[in-house]
Structures are given as structure tokens and as C-alpha cells.
Amino acid sequence: MLHPDVVAALPVVRIGCAADEDGLASVIPDPGRRAWRIRNAESGTEQLLVAEEGSRIVGAVSIRWNGECDPPNPWIYGGEVEEAWRGQGVGSLLWREAHRACSARGALAVSLDVDSTNARARRLYERLGYEVVGPHAHQWVARDPETGAVAAEGVAETWLMRCRLPVVGPASPAP
Numbered sequence: 001m002l003h004p005d006v007v008a009a010l011p012v013v014r015i016g017c018a019a020d021e022d023g024l025a026s027v028i029p030d031p032g033r034r035a036w037r038i039r040n041a042e043s044g045t046e047q048l049l050v051a052e053e054g055s056r057i058v059g060a061v062s063i064r065w066n067g068e069c070d071p072p073n074p075w076i077y078g079g080e081v082e083e084a085w086r087g088q089g090v091g092s093l094l095w096r097e098a099h100r101a102c103s104a105r106g107a108l109a110v111s112l113d114v115d116s117t118n119a120r121a122r123r124l125y126e127r128l129g130y131e132v133v134g135p136h137a138h139q140w141v142a143r144d145p146e147t148g149a150v151a152a153e154g155v156a157e158t159w160l161m162r163c164r165l166p167v168v169g170p171a172s173p174a175p
Helices: 004-009 031-043 090-104 119-127
Strands: 012-015 046-053 056-064 075-081 109-115 131-143 150-164
Touching: 012 090, 031 046, 031 056, 031 131, 046 090, 056 090, 075 090, 090 109, 090 119, 109 119, 109 131, 119 150
Parallel strands: 075 109
Antiparallel strands: 012 046, 046 056, 056 075, 109 150, 131 150
């Protein structure tokens, strides 16, 4: 549980939308990637969460609902926090909100992958309850945001990580 003074200092997390495209530039600098993530969020195949301080977006994360890399689990990806806000709980806040969104849709677990060389991110995910499942050859594709045509593709060596979510159900009856 976070101290109330810490919570008051954290940005607000909300669902992102097309109107956020320019504001997302500080955390998703590539315009094509930014447009693609917004388009997927608008279509409902993903959900984009943004961390906002005042009117400035300082972090973002996406949830892919079809769990394409570790079915049937939703896939959390693209977590970015502005450099000035790193180490201040913004990433943890985004992930907790992503977990809530996944639980609300009935997911029992969520998955992600992390570059095998990114020890800092792996430690964050472990603190959030993730466990390494094993190595994962992440096949990535960069698409043209207008046409959807493949612009580039490759494989990144990553660790597949999974986190069990608390079961969300009806309230227990009073004794």
C-alpha cells in the first residue's frame, strides 16, 4: 500500500484515445508506432492507458486483448515513462491499472516480454509479481500506420514473463 502523500504526487491514469496522439509524442516518439497503437485502441483490439500529470502525458502502456504471444493471457506491452518521471512509481502505477483492466475482463493472468538485457525492467516486473516463464524469441513487425503494410520485421531475444491476477468476483455474502 502506498502512503497517501505518494499517491497524491502520482499522475492520473486514464484510457487513452485518438485525441492524445500529439501528447503521446514524449513517450512514443515514433509517429507510426503512436498512430498504430491509437488505431488498435480505437478498434477495441487493445486498450491504451496513459499516465497524465496535469495536461501532460508522462507515461503509457498498451494491453493486447487477444494474448497473441501467450494465449489466452492478455499481453501488456509498450510501457514507456518519460525520463524525468522514471523511478517515481509511474511504471508501477500503469501496470497496476493494466492489471485491474485485465481482471475486470476476467483474465486470470497477464503476460509480457522484456528484452533479455533490460535488467531494470525485469526487476520492476518481478516486484509486480511476474515470474520468468522462459526465453522468448519475440517476432516484431513494424507496419505503415496508413496502409498496414509491413515496413520492417525481425526477432528480439526476450524473456517471457507471466503474472497471476487476483480473482475478481461477486462480493461474499454477509455471515
